[in-house]
Amino acid sequence: MKLIQHAQILAYNPGVSPSEGGLPGLDVLKKVMGSINLFGIIAVVGALAISAIVWAWGHHSGGHQAEANGKKGTVVAAGCALLLGAANGIVAFFSAMGTQVH
Template identity: 75%
Template sequence: MPVSPLADHVIQLAYDPGISPKGGGLPGLAVLKNIVNSINLFGIIAAVGALAVSLAVWAWGHHTGGHQAEATGKKGATVAAGAALGLGAANGAVAFFSALGAQVH
């Protein structure tokens, strides 16, 4: 009995290619990890600098009555803190969603 074109298409969609992440398959993986770690560290250092500058602008604006500088300092401090949170949580977030995605069948 011939299979309908729709059923054949559904069977192709359900095909499991059997691919999963595996370390050591390509040369340069250690170098790539080192580069990404360095970029993450650079970002964290930049966030520390941005936070320090933003807090200084916030304090300067507060003490001089510059409401625009105060608001800009608050905004910069919030963004720098959020960036530090994101950079610090990046590895854990990717690991979490990768494990979550591996559970999909």
């Protein structure tokens, strides 16, 4: 019986949910976060271009270390672009999972 009571404690809903308009400055914060995301995407475009150049230069000059670093940089930049572009969707998906009733 104690095990069931413990499970009920873990499933307790405190009744707190996100709501807009609770604090002043929410619109400003959204604009700031959007601007940071835009700057990140612009930086990733530059990093992707530089990494691709290093990859090509290393490949054509026989510099295996430069080629490997260019490949790594390209993959990392592409991953960052994916995460920055999908940030809103990822957060929305996982925050919605917390509101589902079992």
